[in-house]
Amino acid sequence: NAGVTQTPKFQVLKTGQSMTLQCAQDMNHNSMYWYRQDPGMGLRLIYYSASEGTTDKGEVPNGYNVSRLNKREFSLRLESAAPSQTSVYFCASSLAYEQYFGPGTRLTVT
Amino acid sequence: AQSVAQPEDQVNVAEGNPLTVKCTYSVSGNPYLFWYVQYPNRGLQFLLKYITGDNLVKGSYGFEAEFNKSQTSFHLKKPSALVSDSALYFCAVRDGRTGTASKLTFGTGTRLQVTL
Numbered sequence: 001n002a003g004v005t006q007t008p009k010f011q012v013l014k015t016g017q018s019m020t021l022q023c024a025q026d027m028n029h030n031s032m033y034w035y036r037q038d039p040g041m042g043l044r045l046i047y048y049s050a051s052e053g054t055t056d057k058g059e060v061p062n063g064y065n066v067s068r069l070n071k072r073e074f075s076l077r078l079e080s081a082a083p084s085q086t087s088v089y090f091c092a093s094s095l096a097y098e099q100y101f102g103p104g105t106r107l108t109v110t
Numbered sequence: 111a112q113s114v115a116q117p118e119d120q121v122n123v124a125e126g127n128p129l130t131v132k133c134t135y136s137v138s139g140n141p142y143l144f145w146y147v148q149y150p151n152r153g154l155q156f157l158l159k160y161i162t163g164d165n166l167v168k169g170s171y172g173f174e175a176e177f178n179k180s181q182t183s184f185h186l187k188k189p190s191a192l193v194s195d196s197a198l199y200f201c202a203v204r205d206g207r208t209g210t211a212s213k214l215t216f217g218t219g220t221r222l223q224v225t226l
Contacts, residue, residue, distance in 0.1 A: 004153070031212060042114075042200060042216040043154070058213070090153055094212045097161060098144060101153035 002026055004102035006091050012108045013081045021076040021105050023091030031094045032074035033058075034066060036087040037104075043090065049074055081109045112137040114203050116217035123191045123224055131186040131220045133201030140206035143184040144214065145175055148198040157199075160184060161206075171195070191224045198222075 007022045030051045035043040045058030047066040055066050063085060065077045078085060086109045092099040113136045123129045135141055142161050146154040158169025165177045175186045184201060198221050202214040
């Protein structure tokens with residue numbers, strides 16, 4: 001039981017490049033989330049998926065897209081990366097109340 | 111809109127002393143409240159939650175938190191701190207109304223430093 005896994009762990013992009021962050025959970029959770037963590041700002045919700053087949057915007061969705069591929073997988077795509085998207089990205093999943101987090105992806109955009 | 115305030119960026123405590131990390135919240139309806147801990151270069155780990163019932167909730171690693179509705183607070187406590195408790199602590203809140211996904215709002219975090 002691996003919990004929530006994220007790939008890659010680290011990534012460096014140039015401005016304008018695109019990439020997809022992958023997330024998978026093996027806990028049979030219905031809901032999945034993408035957050036970004038920036039110093040002094042806590043975690044901010046980018047997008048979430050309440051259940052398979054649905055996605056909704058969170059607090060900071062601009063510049064991102066998501067896909068809930070199936071119940072296990074929820075990907076986050078940056079179509080044209082900007083330096084402001086330099087951050088640590090966390091995926092999480094939940095069944096009822098508490099959320100369970102992956103180890104994070106550290107993304108740097110130069 | 112829901113919000114969380116963690117008024118202290120850092121809390122310093124000596125090992126063996128009690129610790130308190132403060133959290134206040136604002137939310138419509140009944141709050142669901144959570145504490146998470148983050149160790150360096152790791153994801154967040156769930157510590158404890160308040161959903162309903164007893165105002166004092168106990169969680170992992172000897173931590174507990176007290177829900178105070180009148181003061182809209184949910185302070186994290188531990189009777190005797192350990193050096194290994196040094197980490198970043200986040201308080202989070204969600205709207206308790208049913209039918210919504212568990213959209214958490216996090217505080218900005220409090221760094222706990224426990225020294226010998």
